[in-house]
Amino acid sequence: MDLKRIGNQTVVFTNPSVILSSYSVVGPMEGKGPLGKTFNKVWPDTINGNPSWEVAESKMMEEALEGAVQESQVNKNEIDYLLAGDLLNQIISSNFAARTMGIPFIGLYGACSTMALSMAVGTMLIDGGFARHVLVGVSSHHDTAERQYRLPTEQGGQRSMSSQWTVTGAGSLLLGRSGKGPRITAATIGRIIDFGETDTNNMGAAMAPAVADTILNHLHDLKRSPEDYDLIISGDLGILGLELAQQVLKKNGLYFNNFSDCGVLIYDKSQDTHAGASGCGCSAVVFAGHILDKIKAGEYKRVLLVGSGALHSPTSALQGESIPAVGHAVVIEG
């Protein structure tokens, strides 16, 4: 059998998966942002009548997963795997959402890179002949993340200038073997890069080298240049991280005029998030809405989505450990 792996870290699929449908659910703040109209559903508030924020997050993911299944009109019995992940301890939002879905479930944790990771793994399952359809989905929630990683939400303090705002949102895609729609044609799984950043309020700076490393290896493995893409978009580097990643890649002789970041696009300046957005939901809802719309409209022919994840925990951060980061890339072609 021919190896599909090329170069250091990349796989090129012989049977690319087709993105049959997508669905995104967001909170009110994301709904008011510049991409507000591209989301399928906007909740009126972040709890939406649920008993806790944690329940709300898993319900939000459930809505996104059900939404994608319904849009595709594929029978649930023909979906062989659900791949999902989120930011909470033991990925509970995904576990509880999977409980109601009744589809064989593989939980993934790549922090905020989980959407790109699940798209890559999902396509591997399809390309390998292990699945007819794979449902992928991720979620994040501002208030559950604050509770777990930072301080009580009503505590009155000032956020650091480099800190990012966790997106309340869930995004889902249904991948299939055949059909009409954009295809996932290649993937580059990232390695962990840790350049010693210890400030958990500066995750953009922690993740930028990992994203740069993945982009560099991706382009090298496929012998492509930045111009081969209409858009290269990272998950949630934020304003500072995006700038840093570009600076780092410049040192390798790579210049971009098509490099953007989901965490920069989802909020506008008046929303005062400081360095932009973060969270699993960030790249998921921006991709499921805005980017897929543009691919379907023919505006983008080939897009590189690089999910970025900061893989620390509150415990490791308190113990003074630096932040291990990762970038996973998938190529989507219209």
Place this chain on the structure above:
Amino acid sequence: MSDQNHRPPNINITPEEYQELAKKMTPKPTILKNIILAFLVGGLICAFGQLCINIFVQLGLAREDASTATTAFLILLGALLTGLGIYDEIGKYAGAGSIVPVTGFANSIVSPALEFKREGYVMGVGAKLFTVAGPVLVYGITSSIVIGIIAYFLR
């Protein structure tokens, strides 16, 4: 397809150089604005406290009792504003100006109380009540004991 050992492309920067670059590009906190806002809001809270003391004295309380009553009243106010979701909005602009006064202490106790109620009254509220104020209490009380002992021997 061939599968040789390809390595490296590696990004062309050392961790030390990168940390230098990241430090240079990280936006600095707006210190002057923060100081002025903290001064104004902190001052306003204290002036309001003074007003309360004066009113309590006018109402016939002794000076000492009036300041105790004022502290209690400010704590109530801080707790109320936390519950209404207003205090964190003030804190966003005022910083230390709204953390240092006693209203900020109320905020640091009430916010975890609200937050962790869903985990139950024992392991939630009970265990997490002092997540924010705990360090202040531990080191505040410890240092006051140490100062007390020193003062005792100096007298």
